[in-house]
Amino acid sequence: MSSTYNHKTIEEIIQNKWNEENRYVSKIDKREKYYCLSMFPYPSGKLHMGHVRNYTIGDVISRYKRMKNFNVFQPMGWDAFGLPAENAAIANRVSPDDWTNQNIENMKSQLQSLGFSYDWSKELRTCDSSYYKWEQLIFKKFYDAGLVYRKKSMVNWDPEDKTVLANEQVIDGKGWRSGAQIEIKEIDQWFIKITDYADELLSSLEELDWPENVKLMQKNWIGKSYGAEIEYKIDASKDSLITFSTRPDTIFGVSFLAISPNHPLAIKISKDNEKISNFLDKCKEAKAAEADMAKAEKLGIDTNLRVIHPLTGEKLPVWIGNFVLLDYGTGVVMGVPAHDSRDYEFAKKYNLNIKEVIQNNEEELPRTENGILINSDKFNGLSSEEGSKKIIEELVKLKSGKQLIQFRLRDWGVSRQRYWGCPIPVIYENGDPKVINEKDMPVELPKLKKNSPPIPLSQNEDFINLGNNLFRESDTFDTFMDSSWYYARFTSSNNNSEIFDENTNYWLPVDLYIGGIEHAILHLLYSRFFHKALRDIGLVEGNEPFKRLLTQGMVLKDGAKMSKSKGNTVDPQSYIEKYGADTVRLYMMFTSPPEQSLEWSESSVEGASRFLKRIWSLIEGKKYIKQDIKFEFSKEEIELRRKCHATLKKVENDYESRFSFNTAIAAIMELLNFIPDEFKKDNATDAQKFCLNEAILFSLKMLFPISPHICEYLWSSFVNDGSCIESSWPEYDEAIIESDEFELIIQVNGKVRGKLNISKNLDEETVKNLSLGVENVKNIIADSEIKKAIFVKDKLINFVI
């Protein structure tokens, strides 16, 4: 009678049906809108498991919301500029353009085979000039608003290839292709003043429905700190050094100043001091990445300059330290070895003074927590907080300092010296930069000659030299620029005459944004900044782009991030072919909760497939017969109905507020396991069939968001009335879920010693007496005196003996 489950045929039939119905093209209508966005992929060639996981989560929620009658918008596009295209171009002699387009084509068909319900009519790719034209316009508007400036900044320079390298391309201080020792080089670059928005980026975190850990990471990254700017006069000179410190209470413990190797003063004295000049050269060999810098050995050199302590008049040495960042604060650190672990390490190494000025319950130095001031002249005995306040007042009086709020956040360098990116729309006239007019946009990225490797724009004479002393800017934008506003452009991606339109205000903000936890800081912070800046130039409404955020954990293989750069990927394609999209989606959602990392394991996929086969054989060939409820249900039937409605309630909560798909699936499995065998037989009673039908209908609908093909297929053959499963989330009946009995837990000294099925709402005395009648409980208590009993109504009783 029944056929076996064939995922290939079913998925093809159902996907064709969706396409014919144009089911996932979204338009403005009267229902409540729901903009569900998953982070668009970099088109690296094939989908990896991280994508499958991310996009399945987005699709499950989109489908669930559609069933709940929301007007759902779920678009998809391509973060198409970036380094890998250039690398592939060099390795395979394919143009970045062709390589990217082929990858997009391939990945798009993979996405379609997974049955994701995207509105493909809004597809965009950041490498199309129809997209980046508007990015160039945004840059101009930002420039006009005073948010853009030029500044010298460090890059990793490969002296052999004569190119700038990304941090990723520097391995052990050497260029990954040339093997040459990398140098830190300073070049002019474009910056965007994200720091103008530092305060708002911090304060409006509060209004976001985001995971607390992500908000905390952003908060710490922005790093607002209250402290003091303190001036140290250089001995025998009119100049001075200015430091910022969050611990002015430790000022009497300062025993040296350390300046950055890139500090103008360091460069100045290196000019006629060979030792120092050698030291600075050595510092240039370090990698620019913060993590490497922090791990590197702390090195320093005495400049022989002395500064005067503003409160004690003491003369202190000025050192150059490789751990001092020029970009943070003033590029000068006041060294307090006794109360800062980095300064302590440095002072020990170079035999500098260590002076204790804070007393607290930390026994050993360095004592980094707040405490009580000692050895601090008239400030002795004050707390750190009070001491800081009084010391700042004193410094202000002496005109040697002031209170200051400092951010850790630095301005955003958006220049990249590469080919495959959005050209920065600037022309230099006699060396003066001028942003071009909107009518001359887009500045198109020049096509490459056939089979030529991608050369940076700076070496493309045809592109940059416009004659008459006019030169084009040769830097391209950081690809984070491209991904900082795509969420907004999706709403108007077909509009070639305006950047945004009435659809933009209808769909924004994004109601749910889903993506990897690795983007918790940079991408999300840049996008938030963009939204605020776009708001202030009148292009969008609202303060924040992403109302709610779901950060999925990494997909790991052998304990490490699966990534194209590490080459430890598992190809989803073979699994889609072997088991089908429904199984792959089910496996992904069942294996671990979305926010946790998922360690890939082969063996469980089989189990997911088996579950779908069980559903298939339970339902295939059965027909739904609509019946009125006219039955006196038996106890067994009542229990099935209770389980059925309770499961629906749980699944709804799991989808809606917990994003806990693994427990939702487990609950559906439990429900199906719970159906007694007699109910499934042809000779079952009408009442049994009624209960079975209810369980089947609920299960198919509950599982539809996760494994939509098989559910829609079975549902339409089971119900066969032309209605659509996608608009029909069922309702549970609280009265059916309610039971007048519960299982009482009986504990003795906190250990479970018995269980009892009893009526609800019994008072403590009755429950106590019933419990003490349980054989095992009686034996354990025996002659012991019951000191007290803890009673939790309709839950447990605990006897303390």
Added chain:
RNA sequence: GGGGAUGUGGUGGAACUGGUAGACACGCUUGGCUUAGAACCAAGUGCCGCAAGGCGUGGGGGUUCGACUCCCUCCAUCCCUACCA
């Protein structure tokens, strides 16, 4: 170095508000079906113990009638660290 997470059976995980630890699966064991295997079906499965019972949520300590859950401390692993995306 800094910031953020995670740690529960052989494995993935559940326990949502401090109240039954191990739901639901994978794997394994036994049995059925089969010439045999696969698939499927049924039963069992945290550890120690014949049992009674004891022990168990990374290690150590604490709070509580009661702790996977709260506090302190230590350890291990993963992510981010501003030019991978």
